Amino acid sequence: MPVRVKTAIMEDDCVCAYDSTWDTESDGEDQAADGQHRRSSRDKNKSGWTSESWHHTPRNMRAAKDMQNYRRGYPNLADEECSEDKMKNLQFYLNKFPSSPDNVYIESFLKEWKNDYKKLERVHSYIQWLFPLREPGVNYMASELTKKEIEAFKSNEDAKKRLVESYELMLGFYGVRLVNKETGEVTRADNWKERFRNLEQNMHNNMRITRILKSLGELGFEHYQAPLFRFFLEETLVKKNLTSVKHSILDYFLFAILDKQQRQELVRYAYLHFEPKDTFVWCPRKIERQFKKFRKKEKHRHSSSSSSKKAMVKKMSRRTKVTNVTKRRNSETFTSAPSDSDFALKDSSPAHVKDFFPLPSHTISACHVCCYVQACHVCCYVQACHVCCYVQACHVCCCVQACHVCCCVQACHVCCYVQACHNADAPTFPSTTDCPSCSP
Known part of the structure; x- marks a missing residue:
C-alpha cells in the first residue's frame, strides 16, 4: 500500500495548481478558486512525499501563481472609472504626460536614452512607464493600467508605434534585434556578447523582461511574446548561453505567453532540449511521457530520412552516369x-x-x-x-x-x-x- 501511494505521487508531482497549460479549458475561462484546483505540490507535501525528494529543482510556485493571475486577466482586480485624459499611461505614450519621478516625455526618452546602457541599467523607475501593467511595480509613482485604458491604447496607432520603439530600445539593451515588426521575429544584435554578460551579472533584468512580455500581451502585441521567449530558450538550452537566466525563462517568461497552443509547443521544445530530463518540472509527468514518445518518433523519422537521402544520392549518381554516357554518344555519333x-x-x-x-x-x-x-x-x-x-x-x-x-x-x-x-x-x-x- 505505501508503495502504491508513492508511485501515484511520483507520477503527479509536477502537476501545478497554478498552471492550466494542459487543461482543456482556457485560462480566461478557468476562474475557479484555488481550493477547487487539483492539489498543488504544497498539498502533496502533507502526504510525507515532497517534490524535493524527487527533484533537485522544484517548480517555483510563487512564479506560477503570479503568471496564472496575469493570464486570467487579474480576476480579483477592480478598475476605477477614469476619462481618457486621466489615463496616464496612454497620455505618456501620446507624449502629453511625463514619467515620474524622472520627468521625461516618451519622445525625449526614445531619443536621449537609446544606447545609454549605463543609465538604462542604473535607473529603475522608467520600466513601469515604458511597459505598464495592471499590477503595481517598484515605482509607486507610476500608474497601473485599466481595462478601458488598454482598449484605448490598442486603438491608438501613435501609442502603439511608440511602444514598438520602446521595445526595440530595450531589446538593444539586452543584445537583441527586432527583425520583423509584423511577426515579432528577433535575433542577436551585433553587441550581443557584451549585453549578454550584463544580463548574466544583473539578475533584476529578468523581472524587467517578464514585465515586457506581460505588457506586450496586454497592449495588443501578444504575437511578439513567443518569438522573444523562443530566442532566449534557444540561447540558454541550445547554445548554452545565459545559464543564470535559465530558470527565470522557464518560471516566468514561458508562462507569460497568452496563446495556450504556442505555450504548449514551447514547453515541448524546452523539454526536448533541457538536460537533465529528470529535473524538468514545468509540465506534468504524463505530458513528459508524450514528449518522450514524440522524441522517439522524430529520431526514427530522421533516421529514415537519412537513409532515403543516401538512396537518392546513389540514384542521382547513376542518373548522372547515364547522362554522361549519352553526351559522349552524342559527340561520337x-x-x-x-x-x-x-x-x-x-x-x-x-x-x-x-x-x-x-x-x-x-x-x-x-x-x-x-x-x-x-x-x-x-x-x-x-x-x-x-x-x-x-x-x-x-x-x-x-x-x-x-x-x-x-x-x-x-x-x-x-x-x-x-x-x-x-x-x-x-x-x-x-x-x-x-x-x-x-x-x-
Whole structure:
C-alpha cells in the first residue's frame, strides 16, 4: 500500500495548481478558486512525499501563481472609472504626460536614452512607464493600467508605434534585434556578447523582461511574446548561453505567453532540449511521457530520412552516369545535322505506341536521333532533346503538351513547333517544310 501511494505521487508531482497549460479549458475561462484546483505540490507535501525528494529543482510556485493571475486577466482586480485624459499611461505614450519621478516625455526618452546602457541599467523607475501593467511595480509613482485604458491604447496607432520603439530600445539593451515588426521575429544584435554578460551579472533584468512580455500581451502585441521567449530558450538550452537566466525563462517568461497552443509547443521544445530530463518540472509527468514518445518518433523519422537521402544520392549518381554516357554518344555519333528521314513518323498502331512508350518507369531513354536526353522538370522522365529538338512526351505526367490519346508528340527540329502526333488521324509534318510555323 505505501508503495502504491508513492508511485501515484511520483507520477503527479509536477502537476501545478497554478498552471492550466494542459487543461482543456482556457485560462480566461478557468476562474475557479484555488481550493477547487487539483492539489498543488504544497498539498502533496502533507502526504510525507515532497517534490524535493524527487527533484533537485522544484517548480517555483510563487512564479506560477503570479503568471496564472496575469493570464486570467487579474480576476480579483477592480478598475476605477477614469476619462481618457486621466489615463496616464496612454497620455505618456501620446507624449502629453511625463514619467515620474524622472520627468521625461516618451519622445525625449526614445531619443536621449537609446544606447545609454549605463543609465538604462542604473535607473529603475522608467520600466513601469515604458511597459505598464495592471499590477503595481517598484515605482509607486507610476500608474497601473485599466481595462478601458488598454482598449484605448490598442486603438491608438501613435501609442502603439511608440511602444514598438520602446521595445526595440530595450531589446538593444539586452543584445537583441527586432527583425520583423509584423511577426515579432528577433535575433542577436551585433553587441550581443557584451549585453549578454550584463544580463548574466544583473539578475533584476529578468523581472524587467517578464514585465515586457506581460505588457506586450496586454497592449495588443501578444504575437511578439513567443518569438522573444523562443530566442532566449534557444540561447540558454541550445547554445548554452545565459545559464543564470535559465530558470527565470522557464518560471516566468514561458508562462507569460497568452496563446495556450504556442505555450504548449514551447514547453515541448524546452523539454526536448533541457538536460537533465529528470529535473524538468514545468509540465506534468504524463505530458513528459508524450514528449518522450514524440522524441522517439522524430529520431526514427530522421533516421529514415537519412537513409532515403543516401538512396537518392546513389540514384542521382547513376542518373548522372547515364547522362554522361549519352553526351559522349552524342559527340561520337551525331556529327551532322539530322535529315528529314530521321524525323519520319513511326507506325501508329497501338502495339507500336506501347513499344515506343513502355510502362511508367524512371529509366532514362536517349533520343533515338542524337542520343542526347533531357529530364522532365515534373517527374524527371525523359522529355525533349535540346540538340535536335525531337520530343518524346513523358508517359508519366504527359508534360510538354502531350497528345491525350497516345501520349506522343514530335517537335519540328528547326523551330521546336510541337504538333506531330503518332495517332493515325492526327496531322503530321515529317519535314521542316511542312511545319506551319517555318514553312513559306
